[in-house]
Amino acid sequence: STPVVIAIDGPSGSGKSSVSKAVAARLGLAYLDTGAMYRAATVWCARRGTDLSDLAAVAADVASMPLEMGLDPRAPGVTLDGHDVADEIRTTTVSEAVSRVATNLDVRAELKRRQRAAIDAERAGGFSHGRGILAEGRDITTVVAPDADVRILLTASEEARLRRRALDVHGAADASAVEATRDQVLRRDRDDSTVSQFVVAADGVVTLDSSELDLEQTVEAVLAVVTEAT
Ligand code: C5P
Numbered sequence: 001s002t003p004v005v006i007a008i009d010g011p012s013g014s015g016k017s018s019v020s021k022a023v024a025a026r027l028g029l030a031y032l033d034t035g036a037m038y039r040a041a042t043v044w045c046a047r048r049g050t051d052l053s054d055l056a057a058v059a060a061d062v063a064s065m066p067l068e069m070g071l072d073p074r075a076p077g078v079t080l081d082g083h084d085v086a087d088e089i090r091t092t093t094v095s096e097a098v099s100r101v102a103t104n105l106d107v108r109a110e111l112k113r114r115q116r117a118a119i120d121a122e123r124a125g126g127f128s129h130g131r132g133i134l135a136e137g138r139d140i141t142t143v144v145a146p147d148a149d150v151r152i153l154l155t156a157s158e159e160a161r162l163r164r165r166a167l168d169v170h171g172a173a174d175a176s177a178v179e180a181t182r183d184q185v186l187r188r189d190r191d192d193s194t195v196s197q198f199v200v201a202a203d204g205v206v207t208l209d210s211s212e213l214d215l216e217q218t219v220e221a222v223l224a225v226v227t228e229a230t
Contacts, residue, residue, distance in 0.1 A: 003123040003132035004029065004230055005147075007140040008222070009198045010154035011189045013161030013168075015210050015218055016136050019154065022219045024073035024134040027226070030127040031073035032118050034137030034144070037111050038102045039089035040067050040080050045101060046093075052100045059106035069118065071127040073134075092169075095184060099191035108139075108195065115144045138196035141205045150229045152222060153201040157211040161185065 006029065010016040017033060024031035044065045050057050070077025078086050088094070101107055115135060118126075122133035135144065141151040156164070165185050166177040193199060201207045206225050210218045 001131070003128070003130050004149050004226075005119055005123070005132055005145055006134040006150040006152070006226060007145045007148035008134065008136040008152045008154055009138055009141045009196075009205075010136075010156075011138075011161060011192075011198060012185055013163075013165040014154045014156045015164060015215065016154050018215055019210070019218045019222060020134055020136040021073040021076065022215065023222050023226070026219070026223065027134075028128065028131050029073070030071035030118075030122045030131075030133040031076055032069060032071060032115060032133060032135040033076055033078075034111065034115055034135060034140060035098075036076070036078050036086075036089055037067065037069065037114070038098050038107075039094050040078055040085060041065060041107060041111070042094050042098045042101045043085055043088055044080060046097070052097065055104050055106065058101060058104050059110070062101075062104075062107045062110050067114075071118070071122070071133070092184075095188065099188055102138075102192060103195050105195070112139075112144050115140075119145055138192055138198045142197060142202050146202075150226050151202075151205040152225055153198065153205050153207045154218070154222075155199075155207060155209050155211075157209075158186075160211040 008020050021031055041062045045058055045061050048061055050061050066081045068079040119133055122128050162178050162181050163173045166173045166181045170177040208221055
């Protein structure tokens with residue numbers, strides 16, 4: 001069968017990562033978390049003591065970043081300079097700094113190049129043995145893989161997104177946990193949207209609103225779009 005490429009974009013808290021991993025596992029596809037690559041780039045610059053406002057220095061760091069992405073949706077790995085950084089990339093410090101690295105256009109060009117290489121490798125063989133890949137992020141449907149077989153924008157109401165983020169980060173979704181998450185989530189989405197368009201679907205991109213759906217229902221909805229399109 002021919003390889004399939006699925007692109008999923010969305011804001012933070014849309015459920016993108018959990019849904020994407022489940023769909024990729026279900027379909028036997030490789031899984032690429034592009035947000036993890038921007039997060040790893042942020043860790044790498046911090047480790048090297050690079051000033052994030054020095055755009056050329058940040059771009060040079062990222063150009064030579066020794067990053068390996070594990071593409072197994074059941075155990076996606078992020079290895080930086082030979083060390084697993086899966087936990088380190090999720091810290092609040094990284095979440096607060098990542099948009100500064102992600103708005104560097106030379107960084108975006110470099111990571112786009114690596115993401116396209118991963119997609120091409122999965123079309124030819126790779127982890128999925130040529131079954132294909134699901135890549136998720138902010139600009140996959142528009143910039144990285146506008147030629148994908150399936151393109152989905154996963155959205156959710158602000159309320160639903162903040163609730164999910166609070167659960168992720170604080171393990172609770174009571175009023176104070178949601179408040180603690182609000183500034184961080186909304187500021188990051190506002191900063192990110194200066195370089196990527198992930199609030200309104202581009203032409204040919206299917207919008208899925210997960211506000212009223214649980215994880216399994218969202219997975220089913222994505223699978224229905226995939227079946228329809230392939
Ligand atoms: O999805 P996640 O929250 O891990 O993404 C972290 C950050 O990486 C985003 O806030 C954004 O700044 C950046 N990003 C991006 N383009 C992508 C994926 C993530 O700019 N395709």
